[in-house]
Amino acid sequence: MMKTNIVLGVIGADCHAVGNKVLDYAFTQGGFEVINIGVLSAQEDFINAAIETNAAAILVSSLYGHGEMDCRGLREKCEEAGLKDILLYAGGNLVVGKQDFDSVKERFEKMGFDRVYAPGTSPDAGIADLKTDLAEAEEMAHYKQDFKKVS
Amino acid sequence: MELKNKKLSEESFFQERKEVLTHWVTGKDVDLQEAVDYLKQIPKHKNFALKMRKAKADGITLAQPRAGVALVDEHIKLLQYLQNEGGADLLPNTIDSYTRQNRYQEGQAAIDESMRENRSMLNGFPVVNHGVHNCRKVLDAVELPLQARHGTPDARLLTEIIHAGGWTSNEGGGISYNIPYAKSISLEKTIRHWQYCDRVTGLYEEMGVEINREPFGPLTGTLVPPSMSNAVAIIEGLLAAEQGVKNLTLGYGQCGNLTQDVAAIRALEEQATEYFKEYGYEIDLTTVLHQWMGGFPADEAKSFGVISWGAATAALAGATKVIVKTPHEAMGIPTMEANAQGIRSTKQTLNLLKGQRLSISKDLGMEKELIKAETKCILDKVFELGNGDLAVGAVKAFETGVMDIPFAPSNYNAGKILPARDNNGAVRYLEFGNIPMNKEIKDFNNQLLAERAKLEGREVSFQMVVDDIYAVGKGTLVGRPEIK
Numbered sequence: 001m002m003k004t005n006i007v008l009g010v011i012g013a014d015c016h017a018v019g020n021k022v023l024d025y026a027f028t029q030g031g032f033e034v035i036n037i038g039v040l041s042a043q044e045d046f047i048n049a050a051i052e053t054n055a056a057a058i059l060v061s062s063l064y065g066h067g068e069m070d071c072r073g074l075r076e077k078c079e080e081a082g083l084k085d086i087l088l089y090a091g092g093n094l095v096v097g098k099q100d101f102d103s104v105k106e107r108f109e110k111m112g113f114d115r116v117y118a119p120g121t122s123p124d125a126g127i128a129d130l131k132t133d134l135a136e137a138e139e140m141a142h143y144k145q146d147f148k149k150v151s
Numbered sequence: 152m153e154l155k156n157k158k159l160s161e162e163s164f165f166q167e168r169k170e171v172l173t174h175w176v177t178g179k180d181v182d183l184q185e186a187v188d189y190l191k192q193i194p195k196h197k198n199f200a201l202k203m204r205k206a207k208a209d210g211i212t213l214a215q216p217r218a219g220v221a222l223v224d225e226h227i228k229l230l231q232y233l234q235n236e237g238g239a240d241l242l243p244n245t246i247d248s249y250t251r252q253n254r255y256q257e258g259q260a261a262i263d264e265s266m267r268e269n270r271s272m273l274n275g276f277p278v279v280n281h282g283v284h285n286c287r288k289v290l291d292a293v294e295l296p297l298q299a300r301h302g303t304p305d306a307r308l309l310t311e312i313i314h315a316g317g318w319t320s321n322e323g324g325g326i327s328y329n330i331p332y333a334k335s336i337s338l339e340k341t342i343r344h345w346q347y348c349d350r351v352t353g354l355y356e357e358m359g360v361e362i363n364r365e366p367f368g369p370l371t372g373t374l375v376p377p378s379m380s381n382a383v384a385i386i387e388g389l390l391a392a393e394q395g396v397k398n399l400t401l402g403y404g405q406c407g408n409l410t411q412d413v414a415a416i417r418a419l420e421e422q423a424t425e426y427f428k429e430y431g432y433e434i435d436l437t438t439v440l441h442q443w444m445g446g447f448p449a450d451e452a453k454s455f456g457v458i459s460w461g462a463a464t465a466a467l468a469g470a471t472k473v474i475v476k477t478p479h480e481a482m483g484i485p486t487m488e489a490n491a492q493g494i495r496s497t498k499q500t501l502n503l504l505k506g507q508r509l510s511i512s513k514d515l516g517m518e519k520e521l522i523k524a525e526t527k528c529i530l531d532k533v534f535e536l537g538n539g540d541l542a543v544g545a546v547k548a549f550e551t552g553v554m555d556i557p558f559a560p561s562n563y564n565a566g567k568i569l570p571a572r573d574n575n576g577a578v579r580y581l582e583f584g585n586i587p588m589n590k591e592i593k594d595f596n597n598q599l600l601a602e603r604a605k606l607e608g609r610e611v612s613f614q615m616v617v618d619d620i621y622a623v624g625k626g627t628l629v630g631r632p633e634i635k
Contacts, residue, residue: 013248013257015302015332017560018373018445022617039560040252040334064248065274065484069261093483096271119482120449120624 004134005055007046009037012070016063019092023061026123032130043074047081056134057087059126060113067094068107075112087133089126091117154339156393156542159350167347171307175255177282178308183354186315189287190360199296199320200361200398202241203437203471211505212465213472214238214497216490217300219245219275221265223285226276227292229487234293237491238498241472242293244318246301246309247275251332253305255279274484275301278316279309286316298322298363302332304341310348314355320363320400321348324387326545326554327367330561338546338563345387346394346542353395361398364391365439368402371558372444374570374578374619375404377415378525379556379586385423385530386545392432400472402439405461407628408577413509414518416440416468422523426530437471440464442497446624447480451489454478455496457623462500467509473497481624518577525592529554532587552585571615573599574606576628581611607632 017039024036035053037045046058090113101118108116172178206213220226233239249258258277265272298320299313325342352362366387384401427434442461465473477493479485532553537544548554552565567584579596604611618630
């Protein structure tokens with residue numbers, strides 16, 4: 001079976017590389033084909049990599065606190081680029097200061113992220129969620145196809 | 152221009168300088184002679200170089216936090232709080248990440264948004280945007296020496312602004328602010344840029360103003376074997392000395408095993424002194440230990456344990472300075488209250504241990520000799536690759552993987568080596584990549600890791616490395632497999 005491609009990277013002017021290398025290792029072990037664009041990556045780099053590899057998900061890390069500014073508009077840019085249903089995940093230390101995570105999560109969900117992770121989340125949680133979300137997306141695709149046949 | 156480890160000529164420096172000062176509008180406010188006159192009249196207790204030298208003479212360890220926010224008045228409030236409520240001995244100005252990448256336009260947008268939103272949108276102080284007069288405003292508002300702490304591959308304009316602004320110390324270096332902080336900037340370029348920064352410091356020294364320089368010791372801050380970080384520190388120290396730097400603080404990031412950490416700091420100081428002597432530089436040398444730079448526990452009480460252990464290590468090693476972490480480390484940028492708590496916890500430990508040193512034992516002596524021998528294997532090859540020129544040698548050493556920093560983001564880093572802890576938590580080389588260690592050293596490292604693997608009933612593997620990366624955050628030093 002073909003492995004599912006996913007794009008992984010650290011957004012903005014952030015150069016935190018350790019977690020990025022661990023996520024690469026963990027998601028690869030988890031059965032995904034990881035396209036790791038590394039640190040200091042612009043939104044366009046994520047989108048271009050996703051288009052080139054026909055990726056099912058974009059995983060954005062941000063450790064340095066500027067994540068809120070760096071992630072704004074990513075969903076809209078994905079749609080403009082034709083990546084209509086791509087899954088968007090974000091995780092790390094997404095904002096400056098110790099803020100209530102629920103409010104951070106809400107802000108990122110409003111920006112169009114499907115999953116938002118608090119600092120210290122194990123890669124296993126992301127892997128499990130990604131498998132669930134992909135299975136659901138597949139089911140939905142089948143359903144749409146069946147619906148077309150019927151109508 | 153060809154890279155060489157040679158003091159920049161006056162002509163080429165001042166020609167370059169003209170262009171550097173145009174990189175952002177605030178560059179026009181830098182006037183070297185005016186800055187020297189200004190620096191000569193600031194009170195002595197606000198000079199970083201003098202305070203470091205005195206601390207070494209007195210045999211004490213100074214505590215310095217990291218801190219910086221977007222707006223000048225808020226930044227002053229933060230520093231005053233760390234001085235008055237935290238009891239810091241030295242103050243930092245941590246610079247934001249946009250400035251570090253020379254993205255001054257984005258920095259300006261974030262300053263504006265910080266004003267509108269009434270919260271700092273930046274992870275540090277955008278010093279280039281704020282300019283010389285605001286640096287001086289910050290210095291006027293505190294009673295301690297100021298340093299810029301950043302991670303900027305091209306810090307030429309930043310360096311001009313901070314020193315003209317009265318900040319008397321600058322952290323960084325051509326290797327240590329490239330390989331862990333950049334992805335696609337060549338080492339040749341950053342070593343050249345940092346020669347410029349060091350030359351600025353050298354000029355101030357020649358004009359009668361003492362300025363402290365601190366290469367960034369911990370690199371990626373994650374399981375960096377002491378010999379690799381010591382090799383980088385000694386190279387950057389020698390490169391700085393060639394440009395006229397006189398007051399130098401070499402750094403090391405705590406790994407967690409006391410014997411190894413004390414050995415590393417002492418090996419660094421002794422070996423650097425030998426090299427400076429050999430190459431004819433007179434240097435006022437001090438050391439800094441960074442409290443644990445890897446992942447922290449989320450629990451604040453547990454974090455204080457990690458913080459105090461770093462403070463104890465610095466004191467027992469006899470480091471001149473310790474860089475302090477905070478109980479919010481796991482969550483990102485700390486509040487000023489949490490930051491002050493980290494300093495108070497550190498100072499309490501330092502005070503308890505004042506005057507105490509870990510005395511030399513068989514284990515400590517052996518560890519120190521091992522680190523020196525490993526460092527020498529690396530440095531010998533670097534000099535050889537550069538035909539005696541250290542700047543050229545450093546570039547070639549990274550090209551060939553002779554120098555290699557674990558978990559670094561740079562495309563100019565080979566990324567072939569892997570570190571892991573032995574049974575006592577000391578960091579060893581698991582994969583040597585292309586590092587030119589002799590057979591004895593390789594065998595010794597391999598043997599220690601094989602012992603650990605045997606105890607844990609598993610193979611030496613990358614999983615071991617991953618377990619070690621998360622171990623401190625989960626409450627132990629060595630990442631043992633979970634017992635099922």
